[in-house]
Amino acid sequence: MISQQSAKHIENQWLALEIGNSRLHWALFMGESLEFTWDTEYLPESVIQQLGNGETKLEVGSEEKEIFFTFFPLPPAPCPLPLFIASVVPQQTVLWENYLNVRVITLDQIPLNNIYPTLGIDRALALWGAGMSWGFPVLVIDAGTALTFTAADGGKNLVGGAILPGVGLQFASLGQQTGQLPQVEMEAIKSLPPRFALNTTEAIQSGVIYTLIAGMRDFTEEWLSLFPDGKVAIKGGDRILLLNYLQALYPDLAARLIVEPNLIFWGMQTIVAGVA
Ligand SMILES: Nc1ncnc2c1ncn2[C@@H]1O[C@H](COP(=O)(O)OP(=O)(O)OP(=O)(O)O)[C@@H](O)[C@H]1O
Ligand SMILES: CC(C)(CO)[C@@H](O)C(=O)NCCC(=O)O
Numbered sequence: 001m002i003s004q005q006s007a008k009h010i011e012n013q014w015l016a017l018e019i020g021n022s023r024l025h026w027a028l029f030m031g032e033s034l035e036f037t038w039d040t041e042y043l044p045e046s047v048i049q050q051l052g053n054g055e056t057k058l059e060v061g062s063e064e065k066e067i068f069f070t071f072f073p074l075p076p077a078p079c080p081l082p083l084f085i086a087s088v089v090p091q092q093t094v095l096w097e098n099y100l101n102v103r104v105i106t107l108d109q110i111p112l113n114n115i116y117p118t119l120g121i122d123r124a125l126a127l128w129g130a131g132m133s134w135g136f137p138v139l140v141i142d143a144g145t146a147l148t149f150t151a152a153d154g155g156k157n158l159v160g161g162a163i164l165p166g167v168g169l170q171f172a173s174l175g176q177q178t179g180q181l182p183q184v185e186m187e188a189i190k191s192l193p194p195r196f197a198l199n200t201t202e203a204i205q206s207g208v209i210y211t212l213i214a215g216m217r218d219f220t221e222e223w224l225s226l227f228p229d230g231k232v233a234i235k236g237g238d239r240i241l242l243l244n245y246l247q248a249l250y251p252d253l254a255a256r257l258i259v260e261p262n263l264i265f266w267g268m269q270t271i272v273a274g275v276a
């Protein structure tokens, strides 16, 4: 038997899914409160279909598995939980089309001014989430698959931004598109590499890391000269790595950064509260 209170809890629950270019980012909300976040790989189509039907068991060969325990760090939910999706990967978005209780968040739902039509929903939501949590003007640095800068002024107008390959993509493209360069793994970089390197691996590390940090410093300083009271927030899978290097090289600048992995979820929360 489910008690009144836990029944009410379940009623309030919803899932937020951010479909990124490398993986999925999940959050479980209880009303407006963010309970829990986790990341997964992209899910198999069969699993998505079953989740969307409210099925909780998955046949793997002759075995039956709990979908939730297998793919999520959560106990099974009784029904398909309401699901809100923000996606920058259209081929992944369509896989969730048949989920019983799904809403895809689109740019027109975000109350920022001056948005251009092809702006990534992740950038818009992170910017909105940062502004709503820490105030405008705000610059968001997203250190994900792509590294992006996205800024809004005090009137919630998109000022604009920039897009470049993220840390992993820079290493991968050098490793894959050249005849002699090795694939450098991020885990191999423990501390700042020597600036002028005398071996190939460290030369790649130096080139990628020092120019990324210089770029982050340059965009941030430019932002702060335009908006001296502006906030700067950083998110994304490589945020800690880059923040550590920024800290080592430019501690004063690093100290100004708000580090918040969940900016997109905060953005989604305010949008969902408005439309749900
Ligand atoms: N467990 C992990 N799996 C994959 N990438 C990871 C992991 N931990 C850290 N990263 C780093 O995160 C980066 C990707 O960032 P993130 O997960 O924020 O991107 P994403 O899912 O592609 O989202 P976006 O499309 O918004 O960039 C990679 O460059 C990688 O170095
Ligand atoms: C830049 C990425 C890949 C970052 O995830 C995403 O926001 C996107 O696909 N944006 C569309 C282009 C734009 O934002 O101008």
Ligand SMILES: [K+]
Pocket (backbone or CB within 6 Å): none
């Ligand atoms: K593409």
